[in-house]
Amino acid sequence: MRDIYLRFSNEEQMRQKLIxxxxxxxxxxxxxxxxxxxxxxxxxxxxxxxxxxxxxIADDGWHVNIRIVDSGITLPELIPFVVEPKSPSRVWA
Structure with missing residues (x-):
């Protein structure tokens, strides 16, 4: 299981990149x-x-958290959008 934090420019970019x-x-x-x-x-x-x-104040970007449950999934297209926040606003329980 891997947790990944992503930041996109806006909601439309997020939708397109995830699709x-x-x-x-x-x-x-x-x-x-x-x-x-x-x-x-x-x-x-x-x-x-x-x-x-x-x-x-609003931070830059449109933020998404993903949890990859299947270890065979890599999603290389999303690598440019990965961020590593010091204190994530939301985390998986």
Whole structure:
């Protein structure tokens, strides 16, 4: 099992790259046998330390987490979009 964090420029690029790498689209959702998909979307970071009036800014990109369950799946088309966040916003349980 491998967990991979991906960042695309926007939602459209994400859809195209996932479909190009073998994901199938059905009723707006994306599927790939042997892969779990978590579309995070836009991530926001707090830019001040005021807990009563926090201010947030959108981080660059459209974020997706995937968990590859089938060890035979490699998805080389997605390698250019792999990121390694220091503190992921969402992780697999």
């Amino acid at each position: 190009n790498s073998g994901f199938e689209e059905s009723e707006g959702d994306l599927f790939h046998a042997g892969v779990c998909l978590d579309i995070v979307g836009v991530i926001y970071s707090q830019v001040n330390s005021d807990s009563e009036n926090p201010e947030y």
